Amino acid sequence: MNHRTPSLGLQFHHSVPPNATFSLRATVETGVDGGLRFDYRLRANSADLLIPPPAPARHTDFLWQHTCFEAFLAVEGEPGYREFNFSPSGAWAMYAFARYRIPLEPTVSVRGDPSIRSGWAQGELLLSALISPADLPPRRDGAALELGLCAVIEEADGKLSYWALRHHPDRPDFHARDGLALRLPAETLRYTEQREATS
Numbered sequence: 001m002n003h004r005t006p007s008l009g010l011q012f013h014h015s016v017p018p019n020a021t022f023s024l025r026a027t028v029e030t031g032v033d034g035g036l037r038f039d040y041r042l043r044a045n046s047a048d049l050l051i052p053p054p055a056p057a058r059h060t061d062f063l064w065q066h067t068c069f070e071a072f073l074a075v076e077g078e079p080g081y082r083e084f085n086f087s088p089s090g091a092w093a094m095y096a097f098a099r100y101r102i103p104l105e106p107t108v109s110v111r112g113d114p115s116i117r118s119g120w121a122q123g124e125l126l127l128s129a130l131i132s133p134a135d136l137p138p139r140r141d142g143a144a145l146e147l148g149l150c151a152v153i154e155e156a157d158g159k160l161s162y163w164a165l166r167h168h169p170d171r172p173d174f175h176a177r178d179g180l181a182l183r184l185p186a187e188t189l190r191y192t193e194q195r196e197a198t199s
Helices: none
Strands: 008-012 023-030 036-043 068-075 081-086 092-099 115-121 124-131 145-154 160-164 182-184
Touching: 008 145, 023 145, 023 182, 036 068, 036 081, 036 145, 068 124, 081 124
Parallel strands: none
Antiparallel strands: 008 023, 008 160, 023 036, 036 124, 068 081, 068 145, 081 092, 115 124, 145 160, 145 182
């Protein structure tokens, strides 16, 4: 049986509140193959948002400059982590870090392209992203996974607001380790120790 978290509310950072009224919630589900599925639900008036147009489903940098849903993953007790960006356009990005904002060298290659689906339903922008177990950080047996769920929302006038389960108190910083507010215990995960794939 898959493990699915309760629906979790994300909050905007107080330093850059949105002009419009939005509500954002997310869930995470473990797959039978060991992958993870992220579901985001943004309740909004579509006229208040700028949504990136459809784009090739490939790795694309700077997605966070526009409406983008994100996930940060780390193994409990280890300094390294991975960042995933999921655009409603269908484009995506994955970055691996050795520690806070220090890229992992050599760079980790993406082995399974994330699958992204998005669209509107009953006043909500829905985005679902599925990532392969091969692209999760290598995990030793018994270790939990720590996650940060976050998003950048672009309004019709170009203003950006920053949303997360837990924020850095002074500024929006999704890389801050204390932002990894969600913990998936080892018994809910189905993948085991993996080697890094390097390019």
